[in-house]
Amino acid sequence: MNFDYAKDSKEQRPYEHYLAAYKDMDPNEISERTGISYDEESRKFTVCFMGSTYLVSFPDYEISHVEDEIGVYPLEEAMNAKIFIIRYLAERFAAPFSGKFLTYHDVPWGEVYFRQFQGRCLMRFAFSYGNKLEHFQKVMEHLGAEKSTEGDCSYKLEFMNNLFIKFILWEGDDEFPPSSQILFSDNFAVSFAAEDLAVAGDIAINMMKAVERKLF
Known part of the structure; x- marks a missing residue:
């Protein structure tokens, strides 16, 4: 499936920056901070993204989807989606949703x-x-x-x-x-x-x- 995204240094450089930070982190700290589950045996995070489940490896950030009926998996292909998730893992934290x-x-x-x-x-x-x-x-x-x-x-x-x-x-x-x-x-x-x-x-x-x- 083809997604619309740029393949230039404007996205490649930020991706490399966050990837380097991600590789140096403690995966258990990432899991605790973000609320995203991490399996120590497989060394993978489980990320829910627009209706699909993805397995995200640590520390190399390889992404694979769990097969479902949606059949479209942007987190494997679209650079902006990859950057969004790795930035969340590297820098952000979970917060509760109040319903608003x-x-x-x-x-x-x-x-x-x-x-x-x-x-x-x-x-x-x-x-x-x-x-x-x-x-x-x-x-x-x-x-x-x-x-x-x-x-x-x-x-x-x-x-x-x-x-x-x-x-x-x-x-x-x-x-x-x-x-x-x-x-x-x-x-x-x-x-x-x-x-x-x-x-x-x-x-x-x-x-x-x-x-x-x-x-x-």
């Missing part, structure tokens, strides 16, 4: 980066699925997302271990273009910066489009 969702504006520095997020995620999502609600619905159900009540069609997706993104669409018509909202569980804002949330939205939309190509 935040807009991008609500996140610290979200106002500063909103224009980038708007183009990269909100507009792309709206114009990808705002006139294809049936496609969006089938894609999200294929990913095991939970249907929500907001907008004309909305779903809550577990992006990774206990971190959720809510995707909301309002259908376009002859007079108005489609519009969207993307909300993040409040523990996202504890563990990640505003720029990271834009990356998460981008990764998730790439996943939707890859699943759409598979289904349709």
Whole structure:
């Protein structure tokens, strides 16, 4: 499956930086800090990522998926997804989800980066699925997302271990273009910066489009 991501030094250098840090860490400390389970015998973490389960080896960071019905595995291929996870393992920590969702504006520095997020995620999502609600619905159900009540069609997706993104669409018509909202569980804002949330939205939309190509 082909994912849209850059294969240049802009991503390769950060990846190498986090990989070097990851290799020097204590895997049990990583597990305790992030809440991601680690098996000492196999030397692998178990990561839940957009409906699929992955085994992530330590210290070499080799990634393999557990076969499932989704059939699309970005963590094995997409560099932005690989960087997101290894950065979480190397630097971040788990935080509890209170049940509350935040807009991008609500996140610290979200106002500063909103224009980038708007183009990269909100507009792309709206114009990808705002006139294809049936496609969006089938894609999200294929990913095991939970249907929500907001907008004309909305779903809550577990992006990774206990971190959720809510995707909301309002259908376009002859007079108005489609519009969207993307909300993040409040523990996202504890563990990640505003720029990271834009990356998460981008990764998730790439996943939707890859699943759409598979289904349709």
